[in-house]
Amino acid sequence: MISRVAEHCFWMARYLERAENTARVLEVNQTLLLDFHVPVEQQWKPVLIISGIHDYEGDTGGESVQGYMTWDEENPFSIVSSLAWARENARIIREVISAEMWERMNYYHLWLNSPAVRELYHNNRGEFYAQIRRINQLLTGICDSTMAHGEAWEFLRLGRHLERACQTARTLDVKYHILLPKLDDVGTAVDNAHWIAILMSCSGYEPFHKKPMADPSDPGSAVAEFLIFDDDFPRSIHHCLTECRRCLADIAGTPNGEAHTPADRKISELVHWLDARDIKDVISFGLHQTLTHVVDSTHTIGEAIQSTYFAPEIRLPESPAKKLTQTQSQTQ
């Protein structure tokens, strides 16, 4: 397929995934605060950190941060920005995605610009975030069931899973940025509340609790293990990266595991790096250090995908004339 089109597919999926994730984080944070007393300065800052915003100078109160992360068009990580970019990518390749996907995407674009949505935001915040989450969920479903499972679809999947791996890593890493008031707070209600919030932000609360926990006294390490390594959980880092590797193998037309392109090599490197570790290694190496490595590597993988598929160096085809001369000189 056309390199530029592949790039639009990849980014459309990433932006959609990003919007869903942001909505989930905001929603969880909002509901969580109802149950636990978390110090004010810790309530909303993590939300910014997950999106990689470290220089926010506005009011860190709930309404202000939610407004910034939902509506601010100048904030590239806000929900409206992510969805606007997703829709713009979709508009450019609307002949590539299925008509049904485009119509849904466009429907939500119009919805997001309607007065009705502002009302919903003000009157029923939880439902608003749920609707935003549903956009990506619905589009992913429509995509899988109405689009040919060819190259364009693979690039969409690739973008979705790479973004998801990155988001899970960032969400888990937020624990590093929230300092508990006192060391004694480890294992307390507040500490537990953080872990639950992280699980819920990744939609992992139920699946996590359905698993037998090795050491119930250490929820932190169990949650980290689950979100990094659990291959059955669709948002775990390992699961997402394995999916990325599979997509890249399908795109390259090579059997899974054989690395041919720079993109294949970069993704395999990270998967192998994780495979060589378990949760104990991660804790001793440092959870933050591990997650930083994962996030940095997803950037490198993105660059490798870019140079392999989106802006590849063009290997010029030999012209018929040159071929002829070569054959001739060989025969002489």
Place this chain on the structure above:
Amino acid sequence: MTTATRSEGQETRVAKVAPRLFDGYSPHPTAFDELFEPDGSPHDHCRTLVEKLGRLAISEFHTRRAGADLAFVNQGITFTVYSDRRGTEKIFPFDIVPRVVPGGEWPRMETGLVQRLKALNLFLNDIYHDQRIIKEGIVPADLALGSKGFRKEMVGFTPPGGVYIHICGTDLIRDQHGEFLVLEDNGRTPSGVSYVLENRAIMKKVFPHLFQDCKVKRVEDYPHRLRDALRSVAPAGAASPPTVVLLSPGPYNSAYFEHSFLARHMGVELVIGQDLFVHDDVVYLKTTRGPQKVDVIYRRLDDDFLDPKAFREDSLLGVPGVFGAYRAGNVTLANAVGTGVADDKAVYPYVEDMIRFYLSEEPILRNVPTYICAKPDDMKYTLDHLGELVVKAVNESGGYGMLMGPSSTQTQRNEFRAKILENPRNYIAQPVVTLSTSPTWTDEGVAPRHVDLRPYIVTGRTTWVLPGGLTRTALVKGSLVVNSSQGGGSKDTWVIENGS
């Protein structure tokens, strides 16, 4: 109470009936009406349509109308107006009362359009080769060779299959007597066909039963016809089937929706300039699996912007070297380069003579009488009658650069007088033709509004005409300007078999 009302008789009951769509419709006093006879009864071929549609209560009509508008908005069938940072997407106003072309008249129109197209292609071939038509004094040399659309780079070159105008959108109008006349030929990159197809799709959703009752000719074959036509004129050595791409100026072009729509329905790749490159006079597409050779380019980019190496150097939209590849015979461009000379408004008056000259036939479709300001007598007549004529700049389209004499001010007339005197070659004038009207929904209910018709003619090894075409309608009362850029709307066009 109910009984009492009933007992009072018929009149009360009639008064209680909701108003119907065509109640009180009065046709235009002078224009030909597309649905009704002057006495208010429907034309024979429109009887079923008028009867069925006429049963609709106004409120029901509103519901359908809102449904159609919503469908356009939800599907993003829009054009973009860049007045702010993100751009505002707008829908073209769409009127759900169809415009009808009688099935009995259509075959003659079809033959007339094919005849005209054939002559235009022969003219282009002649102009870029022997120039017989100039040598024999039929078309003045300075008019043809001095046209902005004439490309000296095309001289001596024959495009694959000998086809110049693969896609033509010929604008027809219907005069007071109901006769179809050709207003202009669009042989460069005519647009609008996606609206024909989308209008139809939406009408089928809004009025499914009407289609069952009236025998309406299909329009849905257009994208495949076009794709097959383009494949049929691929250069020698093309892949089988040939690789066709649609080259768009890009997502910020106002017609991007149409480009995307056509690519989707033709099953070809939609590309922008940066997706293509030329190496050793061969055009390649940049794909995830490396370069792929391209055989046919359906370009929606004007000649000027096509190739910065051959034409405008500052074009960032084009493909450097593509014209060289074309001249080397390695790629087909549709439409060919240099077709603008055939749809130049100053060359237009000679098309009837072209038909006689190349085909030895009488033109089936007639032109609107035209005064060519390049001719001293015509210029004098034009200047003397500015208040009665429509004056048009020959290289403008979209309703720009136009003087509508009867509704003009003295200042506007003075301005045009000066312009004509300064550059006579740039102007033509025509008598004001009262365009036919078609019943259209307005704020005052259904009222007559002027319409034109743009049929689309597709040429590969053979020529095919899309049944009907795009009906554009002026939405302002009395206005004769139907261009979308001037606030016009569109309608679905039905070629209805007679007697249905």
